Amino acid sequence: MTDSATKENMQFQTEVNQLLHLMIHSLYSNKEIFLRELISNGSDACDKLRFEAIGNDSLYENDGDLRVEVEFDSTAGTITVRDNGIGMSRDEVVNNIGTIAKSGTKEFLSKLTGDQQKDSHLIGQFGVGFYSSFIVADKVTLTTRRAGTAASEAVRWESDAQSGYSLEQVEKATRGTEIVLHLKEDEKLLADGWRLRNIIRQYSDHIPLPVMMHKQEEGKQAEEWETVNKANALWTRSKSDVKDEEYQEFYKHVSHDWEDALAWSHNRVEGKYEYTSLLYLPSKAPFDLFDRDTNHGLKLYVQRVFIMEDKENKLLPRYLRFVRGVLDSADLPLNVSREILQGNKIIESMKSGSVKKILGLLENMSANEPEKYQSFWKEFGKVLKEGPGEDFGNREEIAKLLRFSSTLDDNAEQKVSLPDYIARMKEGQDKIFYITADTHTAAKNSPHLEVFRKKGIEVLLLSDRVDEWLVQHLMEFDGKSLQSVAKGDLDLSKLETEEDKKEQEKVEAEAKNMVEHIKKALTDKVEDVKVSHRLTSSPSCIILGEHDMALYMQNLLKQAGHEMPTTKPLLEINPTHPLLKRMEAETDDDRFAEWASVLLDQAILAEGGQLEDPAGFVHRLNGLMLAMA
Numbered sequence: 001m002t003d004s005a006t007k008e009n010m011q012f013q014t015e016v017n018q019l020l021h022l023m024i025h026s027l028y029s030n031k032e033i034f035l036r037e038l039i040s041n042g043s044d045a046c047d048k049l050r051f052e053a054i055g056n057d058s059l060y061e062n063d064g065d066l067r068v069e070v071e072f073d074s075t076a077g078t079i080t081v082r083d084n085g086i087g088m089s090r091d092e093v094v095n096n097i098g099t100i101a102k103s104g105t106k107e108f109l110s111k112l113t114g115d116q117q118k119d120s121h122l123i124g125q126f127g128v129g130f131y132s133s134f135i136v137a138d139k140v141t142l143t144t145r146r147a148g149t150a151a152s153e154a155v156r157w158e159s160d161a162q163s164g165y166s167l168e169q170v171e172k173a174t175r176g177t178e179i180v181l182h183l184k185e186d187e188k189l190l191a192d193g194w195r196l197r198n199i200i201r202q203y204s205d206h207i208p209l210p211v212m213m214h215k216q217e218e219g220k221q222a223e224e225w226e227t228v229n230k231a232n233a234l235w236t237r238s239k240s241d242v243k244d245e246e247y248q249e250f251y252k253h254v255s256h257d258w259e260d261a262l263a264w265s266h267n268r269v270e271g272k273y274e275y276t277s278l279l280y281l282p283s284k285a286p287f288d289l290f291d292r293d294t295n296h297g298l299k300l301y302v303q304r305v306f307i308m309e310d311k312e313n314k315l316l317p318r319y320l321r322f323v324r325g326v327l328d329s330a331d332l333p334l335n336v337s338r339e340i341l342q343g344n345k346i347i348e349s350m351k352s353g354s355v356k357k358i359l360g361l362l363e364n365m366s367a368n369e370p371e372k373y374q375s376f377w378k379e380f381g382k383v384l385k386e387g388p389g390e391d392f393g394n395r396e397e398i399a400k401l402l403r404f405s406s407t408l409d410d411n412a413e414q415k416v417s418l419p420d421y422i423a424r425m426k427e428g429q430d431k432i433f434y435i436t437a438d439t440h441t442a443a444k445n446s447p448h449l450e451v452f453r454k455k456g457i458e459v460l461l462l463s464d465r466v467d468e469w470l471v472q473h474l475m476e477f478d479g480k481s482l483q484s485v486a487k488g489d490l491d492l493s494k495l496e497t498e499e500d501k502k503e504q505e506k507v508e509a510e511a512k513n514m515v516e517h518i519k520k521a522l523t524d525k526v527e528d529v530k531v532s533h534r535l536t537s538s539p540s541c542i543i544l545g546e547h548d549m550a551l552y553m554q555n556l557l558k559q560a561g562h563e564m565p566t567t568k569p570l571l572e573i574n575p576t577h578p579l580l581k582r583m584e585a586e587t588d589d590d591r592f593a594e595w596a597s598v599l600l601d602q603a604i605l606a607e608g609g610q611l612e613d614p615a616g617f618v619h620r621l622n623g624l625m626l627a628m629a
């Protein structure tokens, strides 16, 4: 019974329109995935029902036989996918089906190029979901009723993907969602029992829920239903019985990913606690990787019964939030609630066991398949760098997996591991040197590197946002401390020859007056002035305290509204530089002070800092240039 008075026509959110259009055109060659997506959604909906019903049995409405049904009508050219899962309320339909609530949507749409091949990958990364129906259908009718609501409160959503969608309140006796695809004229052949069975077996064999179709008898569909997929939980099978393709298909189901997984680790653990884990590393980072409220995580099962998807990083630490898969515990009670999971010993044990497995998988890959590891690093390296700060116990293992750029080749691609670096350390070198900067170019051109380049000492070039955080937590590796070349006292004495040292002493003695003079001129602006042993071709640089944050980070935090303590920098000068020689000859005190200010300001700029008085700097610089002309 339809109450036409409640029928409304609604517009799609602009992003949905764009996405629909692109999807229909870019994913055409993979059109069969629509069925996997709809079955996956149906299976998720049944999982959600099962979880909500733990505390409220009545939600089952006397039908606890959870399943997805697929029907077709070749004459009408329709395919129907039906589940008896949780269903949706009217608001949920509007929010889930008419809107894209995902973060990163704008970024995603702006990355699309119009090149079908490239775009199809991006769309896959973003998640195709329900909208993939429109690859094969020119009209889709979705009727749904949320479990626990009255039969009269069901909702029908209908769209041709062109002119928005309509919504109306309808009657639906059973809970759950039914989706009818009205196939496009040239897709009608999909409404065929044999073809649909094939697609289901190919894509949905290993979802634990039965996917059912009417039995086929004498070329006709019988009343009776049969299960088409294997419907066994893939992770419960022994490793040797599962083919790679099966692992990949299951991955796509649990992860909602479109690409193959990069690698996986499947384990049955029998110790103090018994559980199975199937952990996958994706090949591509999802768009919401850096979003605090990510939507996906590991799925927790208890004896094959779905309990929840971990969206709050209870089952894995945040720095492994890209891992997808399943943990199935034999020890947790079936009526486990989200609250119980907090601080639970069994969960903690599964968590630390899984972390070890993932780190082991990565270590193996980095040793035996370095190219594959490099592709992992490109996608997820920035996230793994959060690890040493978050997971103190595994700091050393994680550190081994980190990759950096370095002055070895100045390449922006991060390929150097800490063990590689240590193996190349100079005789007498006992520290791992690094520099942090806002960009790779700023890092590799920093004046602080001059002496290291001259002596052929490798320095790690760190320019990811997370790097400042990383070096605050990773103070040492393999007994060698990590040392910023831009902070604190630089003691390279063990790497210097007697001649070097004598030369330095001589330069220092000769520059004594000059240093005093500059110190006087900049008395309010700097903590101290010293002769530098780091510079060879730049006139000056500033040095931060051992525990100070890099200037570019200080700027970022200031912009974000944080109060930053104002510490005065230490200025180092290079007395052998022609500019300093020229200053030495300057007899006018005011002019000398101008030179000194310029020396300080340019050192701050080279460090990625911000000048308090940029116009003053430009004015002074112009004055000095004109005087020299």
Ligand SMILES: Nc1ncnc2c1ncn2[C@@H]1O[C@H](COP(=O)(O)OP(=O)(O)OP(=O)(O)O)[C@@H](O)[C@H]1O
Residues within 6 Å of the ligand: 037, 041, 042, 045, 083, 085, 086, 087, 088, 096, 097, 126, 127, 128, 129, 130, 131, 177, 256, 257
């Ligand atoms: N059969 C269904 N039963 C209940 N809710 C559903 C069903 N299908 C979709 N939904 C709801 O609509 C939302 C959007 O579905 P959609 O398939 O577009 O994306 P998704 O499954 O969330 O993620 P992805 O885009 O990564 O596949 C789902 O998260 C779910 O809340």
